[in-house]
Amino acid sequence: MTASPYSFPATSETGDPLLLTPGPLTTSRTVKAAMVHDWGSRDANFIEINRSVLTRLAGIANGAGDWVTVPMQGSGTFAVEAMLTTFVPADGEVLLLINGAYGKRAKRILEIAGRRTVVHETAEDTPPDLAEVEALLASQPSITHLFTVHCETTSGILNPIAQIGALAARYGKRYLVDSMSAFGALPIDVRAMHIDAVAASSNKCIEGVPGLGFVICRRDALARCAGNATTLVLDLHDQCTNLEKTSQYRFTPPTHVIVAFHQALDEFDAEGGVAGRGGRYRRNCRILLDGMRALGFRPLLAADLQAPIIVTFHMPDDPHFVFSRFYESLKARGFVIYPGKLTVADSFRIGCIGRIGETEMRAALAAIAEVLEEMGVAGLVEKTA
């Protein structure tokens, strides 16, 4: 291992800065080490590793048997686009529940694919209004699909996917979920929540490396999607059919990523699955919120809307606080945070996910306190003290 240029004590196991971001994330040394081998895509061991990864992912969502995990090479958005363009036929119409950038991205995907959309949009700090959603479903029978984002990473808000699923079931709509930043940390039950398809990726809460998206699809719903796809590569029906028939991806699979993902799933199981992983992230989130409040920062979201994934903080109005300097000084101490993406407020974000725990969160808070002092924003502390 080469020496890290960062000297701050709480760095990752490899000495790299800790990624307090929504992904890619800090991964364990053992996940990274799984990638030192070269695998042929037709190697029997690789085929078995890939099969195991896909089976376990469906199990995490309580989909064993009736749901199938279809992998998609690329980042998470490739999986979301594959889900939307495979499931929504040319004459379909999607009700999109939007409260952030990822909901807007889904709309853009559908527009490019030439699919009709109906939008229920709320502010980035506000969950969908379920009464209004129900009114739309009742008054617009042309709607065929409902789409929502589990944790809208733009703000970190938790959307009520179970209640939305109950509405989809009551009105007989197909239900598609982007659970990218929540999958593995927050419970998702495709059966109980009436979910037809849910998209996520290798590099978020399962703590693998980037390069593989996946969609957990209700088998009988996917079976009716032949011919819907608007591109060759993002066709989940074709990808699934080919994988089941030949055990091969249609196009080169990211072999190293998949083997690392398998290792990440072993570590996920060892931590106690969703309950264990989610529990660690909830502790990280609590430490972060308490520590940042004590330093005078204000979170965007009310506690009951905050998912334990990423926290948005208002930009302090102290003139000594310069975000670019804050960011760079934290990076020099070994912590990478994330700029804001909100339209409702000037903000920045700090993630709670990845291979980090209490020690790393406390070290990040100590570094933040140090940087505030360096910038001369001690006033921030006094304001709320």
Ligand SMILES: *Cc1c(COP(=O)(O)O)cnc(C)c1O
């Ligand atoms: C990370 C993320 C995605 C996918 O983003 P990529 O940059 O394509 O990996 C999609 N939706 C949500 C909610 C996300 O957090």
